[in-house]
Amino acid sequence: MSIEKKSINIQSIIWMLADSIGIEAAENILDKSIREVGFDRKVSYSEEEFLKICENLKKKGGYIKIFATLVASPVFREIQYQKMIEKEKKEREEIETLYKALQKSNEELKKMQEELIKKERLSTIGTLSSSIAHELRNPLTSIKNIAFFLKKYLTEEKPKVKELIELLNKEIEVMNKIITDLLEFSRVTKLEKVKISIEKVIDEALNSVVILEKIKVIKEIPSDLKEVYIDPIRMRQVFVNLITNACDAMSDGGELKIVVKIEPAEMKIDFSDTGHGISKEVISHIFEPLFTTKAKGIGLGLAVVRSIIEQHNGKITVESEVGKGTTFSIILPIEE
Amino acid sequence: MSTKFATSILKGEDSFNTGKEVAKKAMEKLGGSKVDFVIVFSSSKYDYQSVVNGIREVTGNVPLIGCSSAGEFTEEATMKESVACAVISSDTHRFFAGLGTDLRKDEIECIKQATSEFPTSVEDYPYLSSIILVDGLAGKGEETVLATVATLGPNVKFSGGAAADDLKFKQTYVFCGDKVATDACSIALVASKIPVFIGVKHGHVPISPPLVVTKADKNIVYEINNKPAFEIWKEYTRESAKKIGIDVDNITEMEAIQNFFTRYEAGLLTGGDYKIRWLGGTTTTEGPICFPCVIYEGMVLRVMESPKENQIASAKKAAEIALSASKGAKLAGAIIFDCVCRAVILGDDFSKAVNEIKNVLQVPLIGFETYGEIAMEIGQLSGFHNTTTVVLLIPE
Numbered sequence: 001m002s003i004e005k006k007s008i009n010i011q012s013i014i015w016m017l018a019d020s021i022g023i024e025a026a027e028n029i030l031d032k033s034i035r036e037v038g039f040d041r042k043v044s045y046s047e048e049e050f051l052k053i054c055e056n057l058k059k060k061g062g063y064i065k066i067f068a069t070l071v072a073s074p075v076f077r078e079i080q081y082q083k084m085i086e087k088e089k090k091e092r093e094e095i096e097t098l099y100k101a102l103q104k105s106n107e108e109l110k111k112m113q114e115e116l117i118k119k120e121r122l123s124t125i126g127t128l129s130s131s132i133a134h135e136l137r138n139p140l141t142s143i144k145n146i147a148f149f150l151k152k153y154l155t156e157e158k159p160k161v162k163e164l165i166e167l168l169n170k171e172i173e174v175m176n177k178i179i180t181d182l183l184e185f186s187r188v189t190k191l192e193k194v195k196i197s198i199e200k201v202i203d204e205a206l207n208s209v210v211i212l213e214k215i216k217v218i219k220e221i222p223s224d225l226k227e228v229y230i231d232p233i234r235m236r237q238v239f240v241n242l243i244t245n246a247c248d249a250m251s252d253g254g255e256l257k258i259v260v261k262i263e264p265a266e267m268k269i270d271f272s273d274t275g276h277g278i279s280k281e282v283i284s285h286i287f288e289p290l291f292t293t294k295a296k297g298i299g300l301g302l303a304v305v306r307s308i309i310e311q312h313n314g315k316i317t318v319e320s321e322v323g324k325g326t327t328f329s330i331i332l333p334i335e336e
Numbered sequence: 337m338s339t340k341f342a343t344s345i346l347k348g349e350d351s352f353n354t355g356k357e358v359a360k361k362a363m364e365k366l367g368g369s370k371v372d373f374v375i376v377f378s379s380s381k382y383d384y385q386s387v388v389n390g391i392r393e394v395t396g397n398v399p400l401i402g403c404s405s406a407g408e409f410t411e412e413a414t415m416k417e418s419v420a421c422a423v424i425s426s427d428t429h430r431f432f433a434g435l436g437t438d439l440r441k442d443e444i445e446c447i448k449q450a451t452s453e454f455p456t457s458v459e460d461y462p463y464l465s466s467i468i469l470v471d472g473l474a475g476k477g478e479e480t481v482l483a484t485v486a487t488l489g490p491n492v493k494f495s496g497g498a499a500a501d502d503l504k505f506k507q508t509y510v511f512c513g514d515k516v517a518t519d520a521c522s523i524a525l526v527a528s529k530i531p532v533f534i535g536v537k538h539g540h541v542p543i544s545p546p547l548v549v550t551k552a553d554k555n556i557v558y559e560i561n562n563k564p565a566f567e568i569w570k571e572y573t574r575e576s577a578k579k580i581g582i583d584v585d586n587i588t589e590m591e592a593i594q595n596f597f598t599r600y601e602a603g604l605l606t607g608g609d610y611k612i613r614w615l616g617g618t619t620t621t622e623g624p625i626c627f628p629c630v631i632y633e634g635m636v637l638r639v640m641e642s643p644k645e646n647q648i649a650s651a652k653k654a655a656e657i658a659l660s661a662s663k664g665a666k667l668a669g670a671i672i673f674d675c676v677c678r679a680v681i682l683g684d685d686f687s688k689a690v691n692e693i694k695n696v697l698q699v700p701l702i703g704f705e706t707y708g709e710i711a712m713e714i715g716q717l718s719g720f721h722n723t724t725t726v727v728l729l730i731p732e
Binding site for chain 2: 016017018019020021022023024025028029062063064066067069070071073075076079080083
C-alpha cells in the first residue's frame, strides 16, 4: 500500500477526533461537515478538498475549531504522514516475520508428516510382517522342496533346466532373507546372551554365506581373544548380513578383511571390502529401514543389523569411498 | 552530571515557612547542585502566594510551576493538607515556564500568553515536552490541551493535570514563577537531550449500553436518550450502587452526589479504549450533569464503574507503561498526575496505589490528586483524561 502524500485519509482524522469526543460523535460531525461543503464521504480526500472540510468545521467553534485548525496545518499533516509510513513499515516487517514463521512451521509440519508416514509404514510393516512372513514361509518352503525334487529328477539330462533350478533356488533364498528381515524387524526379541568366542561366531557366519572364489577372505583376530557376552544367533545374523553385503559389492572379486581389535573396555570388529563403495548421498541413509539401492530386497537388512548392535549397547559405523571399498565397524562393550 | 531529581513533603501551620522548609529539605537532597526547575503542589489549606514566596526564598528565581491540589504525595509519603516540592538539577534538560490568564474567556489567547516567551527549538536539546497545569474548574480541559498543541506545535509531548482544591470545588489556582492565579494555566516547556516518557491508564469498565447525548451546551449535559441526564444515570447504576450502600434515589447532599459520580463516571469509546469523563462538577439531582470539558450533542457515553482493585492495578500499569517506553534509559525522577476520584474510590488505600507506582519506578517521585489529567504523545490530538493515572518519567 502506498500513501499519496497529497491525499488525506479521513478515517485517521476520525480516529483522532474520536479520541476526545468518541467515535460515533466524530463520524457524525465529520460526515455532516463533508456533506455541508457538497462532498461525498470517501476514504481519502485531496489536500484542497480536505482544507475546505476543515474550514467548514471551524465554523462550529470551540474545541472543534481548534481541532480543525490543527489537522489542517501542513506541519501536523507531515507528522501524520511520517507516522503512517512508520506504521506501514512496522506492519510490513510484522507480516514478513509472521510469513517466515509460517514458512518454517510449514516446513516442520511437512517434515513431521513425512516422519509420521514413514513411522506408519514401519508400524504397518511391523504389524503385518509377522503374519505375512509366516504366510509366505509356508508356500516358500513348498517351492524350495519342489525345486529340490526338480533338480533331482530333471537336471541330469537337461543342463539348461539345472541352470534354471539354480536360479530358482537363489531367488528362493532372496525371498527367504526378505521374510527373515521382516520377521526380525517386527520382532521385539530379548537377547539371550552367553559367553562365547567372537571368532567362533565370525567363522559360523562365514560358513553360512556362499563366497565366490574370486573373493579373498582375510581374518585378523588376536589369538588371546577373551570370550564376550553376546547373543550368538543374533550376532551371527549381523555378521552374515555384513559379509553378504560385502560379497555383493565385489561381484568381480576382491578382498574381504575381518579385523578384531581389543580396546579398553571395548571390542572393535571391522568388515572391510574392496567393492564399489557407497556414495556420500547414500551413506547417510543406509541404516534407515526400507532404504535400499539394490534391485532385490526391501532395505531392512542394515536396519536390523543396527538394531541388534544397539540392543548389545554397541554401535556401528560405516566409512566408504566410491571405487575403493567400504568398512563397517562394530564396537561392542566388553562385559565382565 | 546528568539530572538530579529531589523531593520533599510536609505539613505546617504557617504557609510561608512551610514553603521555605519544604524547599530546603528538597534542596538538601540535591547535595549542593544548582536548581534548574521547581515543581510544587499545595493543599488549599495554605495561602498559595505565601507558599510560593517561601519556596522562592530558598530556590531563587528559577522556572517554577505548580498548582493547588486535592492531595499530595512523594516517594516518602502520601498526605493531605500538605505541600510537596520537587527540585531538578540538570544539564540534559532545559526548562521554561509561562503563565496564561483568562482561560474561561479565551483558551487560545490564554495559551498564547503562557507560551509567548518559549523558544520554538533549543540547540542541542532536540526533544520537546510540555507540562500543563490548568484551572480544574474552568471546564476547558480538552480545549486547553489542544490549544497548547496548536501553539507549541505537534512535535511536543504533553502531560499535566487540572488543579484541584481538596474537593471543595470553589476555586483552584496555578503557580508560575513567583505568581499564583486562578482561571489560568501554567505551562512548562522542557527541551531535552533525551525524550521523556509517559504512561497512562485507568481502571474502568462499562456497565451500560451506549447512551446518546441528545441535549447539551458546552460542558453541561441536559438530556441523554431524550431523558433527563441524571435520571438515565440513576437507571443504569441503581443495582450496582445498592451493593456499595448508595441509594441513587435518595442522594441529596452535594458530597453524596459527587461521591456517586466519582464512582460511576462516563466513558467515551475512542480508538481502542474508553476515555473517562468525570461528572463530579454536578451539584444538583434535578437533571443536568456537569462535565469538566465540552460535551457535544450526538456523543455516545457509557456508564462506567471501577472496583477498588482495578484502581490500584491501573496505577501500577501506568507506571509499567511509562517504564516500558523508557526502554531501559536511566531515570532521574517521576511526576505523577493522579485523579482525586481514584483517591475517593480507594479511600485509605490510595497510598497503596502510590506505593505500587513507587515500587515499579524506583526513583524519586512527586504527584498530586487532580481534577483531570493530561497526557498526549506526538501526533495525538486528544489528551484530557479523568480518573486516570498519568506518569511522566524524567530521564537522567
